[in-house]
Amino acid sequence: MPASRRARRLRWLVPVAVAAAISLLAFLPTLSSAATPDLPRITAEQLVAKVKQSNVQAFSGTFQLTSDLGIPNISSLQGAAQQGTGLNPVDFLSGTHTATIAVDGPDRQRVSMPGSLNEVDAFHDGSNAWLWQSDGHTVTHYILPADKPDANDASKPPEAPEPVRTPDDMAKKLLDQITPSTNVSVTTPDYVADKAVYELVLAPHSADSTIDHVGIAVDAHNGMPLEVTVVPKGQTKPAIDLGFTKIDYSKPGGSFSFTPPPGSTVTTKDLTKKGDHAGADAQKPEPINPAAGPLKMTHRVHGHHGEAMGPEMPMPTASGPESTKVVGDDWTQVIIASGVQLPVRGFGLREASTPVSGAWGSGRLLHTSLANVLFLSDGRIAAGFVNASALEAAVAHG
Amino acid sequence: MLLAELATLFRRLRVKVLLGVLAAIPAALALAVYLSGGPSSGRGPTFLDQVSHNGMFAALAGLTVAIPFFLPLVVAVVSGDAIAGEANLGTLRYLxxxxxxxxxxxATKAATVAVFCLAATVAVALGGLIAGVILFPIGKVVTLSGTTISLLEGIARTFAAAGIVAASLLGLASIGLFVSTLTDAPVGAMAATAGFAVLSAVLDNVPQTRAIHPWLFTHHWLAFGDLLRSPVRWTDIVADLRLQLGYIAVFATMAWARFSTKDVLA
Incomplete structure (x- = not known):
């Protein structure tokens, strides 16, 4: 086939054109989503009220947690935590995690978290809850007490293994925290999961806080919070972004109960019996993921701002704190736990933290863009959404 | 012409041996589980701990084990050889x-390579299935979601998974075909293609390159497991197939631009 030099060159234009067309197709959706919905202006108070009045009983959808806490050497933490199977709380500290959820009233929910060739599913149907982990085929069956202590919390059963909280749960708790310490505003409308939303912005006044602002995207039609973002100071990208990518407000179908498949290991935990959660956990036969210990602390702190993002992992009984106390208030709260025996050496915490010392003593600081955690050499742990110097000051006074 | 090419390909001793080894991988896994007398729960590759409960899982365990390394290697060998091999033997002129x-x-060479990709993954699935049926009981299949499906549906989904894995390899195969048009040395083309697979896999495991991860042809290679969920999760499978289509479109046209204007001397 005698082709002239010119014709030869021209043929190479075909793959170039194909590549260009593909990149155009890939990036076009991002450009078109820049449009903003046409919504009437409302005040922050109206928006908060809208959320409080929101009464979405049933929905199903997909939500995503993207976290970028800027922890150095997070892979060392992950490697250590991977020794356990199933849920790995350290995994939630970085990357993107997707889960699907279906909710039908306060008594029926299911959450499914697909991983790479594995899956964790949680089911709640009335007085029964199940946690299925495809790794090792383990099932934990919880029998829940009939009376719910807190009606507001009914969307999440007290012991139900719901590893990632839904955005609406997180936001409602956050709104309860609104105090004079916070600057509340509403930004321009946007779209989340194809729904028109208002975004409520909460910015702490305190200079010690590591949080620049917390954004809550609220469905303009029914007041359901669809996305929560936490942006640390000095960053434009959120450190935590938990939001729906797809949502459907119709009543979800399918079963909410779970039948353990043949060959699986079933552990039953009867929570109706006397003895608190700690007692029930202590009877847990399987070895508990050791990384859960230190992480529990950060999750507690998150919880004070209503932002617990990780699974409520059971405390390893051997290293539970003797006492905890809270210093400071609102955004600058610091939790100090004493008497915690931490296996710092073996679990990659050493690689992820830096040594610090001062008039208050010495220890190791785990610095993230959002939370700071101080592991003191005397066995205390202090954690909070405050900068390192405020954390050290809290330790010195506490 | 296609049939003739296929017959030539599958008559080759090299290709027969490769397919045999592919089928032996899950069989060896199943045998190892059988001889060690039971599962080590929660350890080793996914699906492997299920093999002793249900022999059918040997096929899926085989796919899981073969896809990171052996399948790409085999595809690199066959696709890299496609044009360069003929040039090397001096038969390209006659063709x-x-x-x-x-x-x-x-186009015929490309189709031949694609058929080989399917043959390779089906060999893994078949080898696993046969070894599993011989060594272990078979029965209802437990999905990743903890639900139970019938054995027949399980087998159907396993072969569908083999099909998805075959499709996942097409991106690499088209890269191999392009590289094969660049050189007359088939070994070089094979090595370069395998190198691309390794590079893509390495980049996919480095968190610093997270921005390009969705664009790496190895990124969704484990998506076939989503067929074993209930309901089946299509998101990643569809993303995988679209990505492979993109790679095919770019590299097949590059191969065409190169090959149709190449000076064939040998």
Whole structure:
């Protein structure tokens, strides 16, 4: 086939054109989503009220947690935590995690978290809850007490293994925290999961806080919070972004109960019996993921701002704190736990933290863009959404 | 022409041996589980701990084990050889004397490589299934979501998974075909293609390159497991197939641009 030099060159234009067309197709959706919905202006108070009045009983959808806490050497933490199977709380500290959820009233929910060739599913149907982990085929069956202590919390059963909280749960708790310490505003409308939303912005006044602002995207039609973002100071990208990518407000179908498949290991935990959660956990036969210990602390702190993002992992009984106390208030709260025996050496915490010392003593600081955690050499742990110097000051006074 | 090419390919001793080894991988896994007398729960590759409960899982365990390394290697060998091998043997000239033209020859070679990808993954699935049925009981299949499906549906989903894995390899195969048009040394083309697979896998495991992860052809290689959920999760499978289509479109046209204007001397 005698082709002239010119014709030869021209043929190479075909793959170039194909590549260009593909990149155009890939990036076009991002450009078109820049449009903003046409919504009437409302005040922050109206928006908060809208959320409080929101009464979405049933929905199903997909939500995503993207976290970028800027922890150095997070892979060392992950490697250590991977020794356990199933849920790995350290995994939630970085990357993107997707889960699907279906909710039908306060008594029926299911959450499914697909991983790479594995899956964790949680089911709640009335007085029964199940946690299925495809790794090792383990099932934990919880029998829940009939009376719910807190009606507001009914969307999440007290012991139900719901590893990632839904955005609406997180936001409602956050709104309860609104105090004079916070600057509340509403930004321009946007779209989340194809729904028109208002975004409520909460910015702490305190200079010690590591949080620049917390954004809550609220469905303009029914007041359901669809996305929560936490942006640390000095960053434009959120450190935590938990939001729906797809949502459907119709009543979800399918079963909410779970039948353990043949060959699986079933552990039953009867929570109706006397003895608190700690007692029930202590009877847990399987070895508990050791990384859960230190992480529990950060999750507690998150919880004070209503932002617990990780699974409520059971405390390893051997290293539970003797006492905890809270210093400071609102955004600058610091939790100090004493008497915690931490296996710092073996679990990659050493690689992820830096040594610090001062008039208050010495220890190791785990610095993230959002939370700071101080592991003191005397066995205390202090954690909070405050900068390192405020954390050290809290330790010195506490 | 396609049939003739296929017959030539599968008559080769090299290809027969490769397919045999592929089928032996899950069989060896199943045998190892059988001899060690039971599962080590929660350890080793996914699906492997299920093999002793249900022999059918040997096929899926085989796919899981073969896809990171052996399958790409085999595809690199066959696709890298496609054009360069003919050039090396001096047979490319004779193929081009046929009136069908270069574009048609390239298309035939591409189709042959694609059929081989499917043959390779089906060999893994079949090898696993046969070994599993011989060594272990079979029965209802437990999905990743903890639900139970019938054995027949499980087998159907396993072969569908083999099909998805085959499709996942097409991106690499088209890279191999392009590289094969660049050189007359088939070994070089094979090595370069395998190198691309390794590079893509390495980049996919480095968190610092997270921005390009969705664009790496190895990124969704484990998506076939989503067929074993209930309901089946299509998101990643669809993303995988679209990505492979993109790679095929770019590299097949590059192979065409190169091959249709190449000076064939050998």
């Amino acid at each position: 081009l004397t046929r009136p069908s033209g270069r574009t048609r020859l390239l």
